[in-house]
Amino acid sequence: GDAVEPKAFKPEFKDYQAVYNEIAKLLQEHDEYDDGSYGPVLVRLAWHASGTYDKETGTGGSNGATMRFAPESQHGANAGLINARNFLEPVKAKFPWISYSDLWILGGVCSIQEMMGPKIPYRPGRLDRDMTSCTPDGRLPDASQGxxxxxxxxxxxxxxxxxxxxxxxxxxxxxxxxxxxxxxxxxxxxxxxxxxxxxxxxxxxxxxxxxxxxxxxxxxxxxxxxxxxxxxxxxxxxxxxxxxxxxxxxxxxxxxxxxxxVIVKLFELGVPFTDKTETYVFKNLDE
Ligand code: HEM
CATH class of the missing domain: 1.10.420.10 (Peroxidase, domain 2)
Structure with a gap:
């Protein structure tokens, strides 16, 4: 099995870079998907988790990962995102301390960086919510409109x-x-x-x-x-x-x-950070 780092014994230490590295490794391994990468669909998952936000009511956004549940998982705009959610399941199993909502956003951050994009500073702190927090259909853009x-x-x-x-x-x-x-x-x-x-x-x-x-x-x-x-x-x-x-x-x-x-702003809509929330700038896998 994998070597166990001493810090892994400290339950209060949350190694987000290790989660990043795991996602990046799986991205490389699973090059059979689509154009050779799960990266794009992971970015889309992070965006659709975040893009339900409504600034007037403070509802929606990435804090909750409510797309795990129907009806949100069944919204037309979210078709195909099951592939991204399933891709991240082994990562959740390996790092059970991370919330789905933080993990989905970390998946987007990692994918952008690994697809040669810019650094995307990351702040954790999202908490998973239940299906009563699912947003109504129609909050994401309709591609046929102007x-x-x-x-x-x-x-x-x-x-x-x-x-x-x-x-x-x-x-x-x-x-x-x-x-x-x-x-x-x-x-x-x-x-x-x-x-x-x-x-x-x-x-x-x-x-x-x-x-x-x-x-x-x-x-x-x-x-x-x-x-x-x-x-x-x-x-x-x-x-x-x-x-x-x-x-x-x-x-x-x-x-x-x-x-x-702007993607940091998107990913953080409606997320309740505290004074103690740290910002992480992850190393790419090849750095
Ligand atoms: C894919 C619409 C904005 C990221 C798509 C697809 C549609 C769409 C129809 C194809 C989905 C599929 O058939 O699998 C729109 C519209 C937008 C918008 C109407 C706003 C005007 C955004 C934003 C982001 C984004 C803001 C991220 C910041 C992506 C990515 C894909 C995608 C990465 C590719 C997913 C894949 O390859 O599986 N979008 N989108 N989109 N969208 Fe958007």
């Missing part, structure tokens, strides 16, 4: 226009699956590496409606192998959003800096 809907959804969480565009850069990662959302295909040519390619492609490619049997989505005219959702195209149709798209397309360092800040 700028007004996107603003409604993200203003409800407390984000501004610049922050919304910075968050959307996560669509450099992963893909749409017909069995989950009905949509199909990746946004970028390297869906397991975080870059500012999402913004570059939004501006640099010609986007046309895909002619197919599925829901309305765009394809790039040149290769027809990339996609954009109607809600993605809203970021270049809307003048205010487009200004920020142009900034991030031109400057990957700026995107990384702003993305890190």
């Amino acid at each position: 700028a007004r809907h996107v603003r409604d959804i993200f203003y409800r969480m407390g984000f501004n226009d610049q922050e919304i565009v910075a968050l959307a850069g996560a669509h450099a990662l992963g893909r749409c699956h017909t069995q989950n959302s009905g949509f199909d295909g990746p946004w970028t040519f390297s869906p397991t590496v975080l870059t500012n390619d999402y913004y570059k492609l939004l501006l640099g490619s010609k986007w046309q409606w895909r002619k197919w049997d599925g829901p309305k989505q765009y394809e790039d005219k040149e290769t027809k192998s990339l996609m954009m959702l109607p809600a993605d195209i809203a970021f270049i149709e809307d003048k205010e959003f487009k200004k920020t798209v142009e900034k991030y397309a031109a400057d990957n360092d700026l995107f990384f800096k702003d993305f890190s800040a």
Whole structure:
């Protein structure tokens, strides 16, 4: 079996870096999934756990991990996230002291860093809640809608226009699956590496409606192998959003800096930290 570190005997010592390392190791081992990584779907789990937050009522958010339960697990927007939750089960079994809610966010943090993204400072302290804290359906964005809907959804969480565009850069990662959302295909040519390619492609490619049997989505005219959702195209149709798209397309360092800040804000919505809460900046597996 694994060597037991002396500190493991101290029950009060919570080694979050060890949890990070375990997730990173499993990401490397399970390269059979999708485009070669569970990273994108883990990022999506952390976002959908957090993105139910409502600043007026303080309900929803990552503090609770209520997506473990129906009805939230059955919400259309959460289709396919069972794969991410199941991926993390062996990690929960190995480190039972971590809450599901902290673990799901740590899964997102680890995935972003391991997919060559920026450092994402992490604070623990989320407590799991029961199914009575499940949020109503409809709090997550509807990909078939445009700028007004996107603003409604993200203003409800407390984000501004610049922050919304910075968050959307996560669509450099992963893909749409017909069995989950009905949509199909990746946004970028390297869906397991975080870059500012999402913004570059939004501006640099010609986007046309895909002619197919599925829901309305765009394809790039040149290769027809990339996609954009109607809600993605809203970021270049809307003048205010487009200004920020142009900034991030031109400057990957700026995107990384702003993305890190805004995803920390997303992941911490509604989480009750104390004066004693520590911030962790994790080492990557290869550091
Ligand atoms: C995937 C919609 C914002 C991260 C998806 C999918 C849809 C979608 C329809 C495909 C799911 C599937 O079929 O498996 C939207 C809309 C957004 C939004 C309408 C807001 C306008 C975000 C944000 C993040 C994010 C803020 C993270 C910060 C991801 C990731 C995937 C994904 C990483 C890929 C998942 C995978 O490969 O399994 N999104 N999303 N999205 N989304 Fe978003």
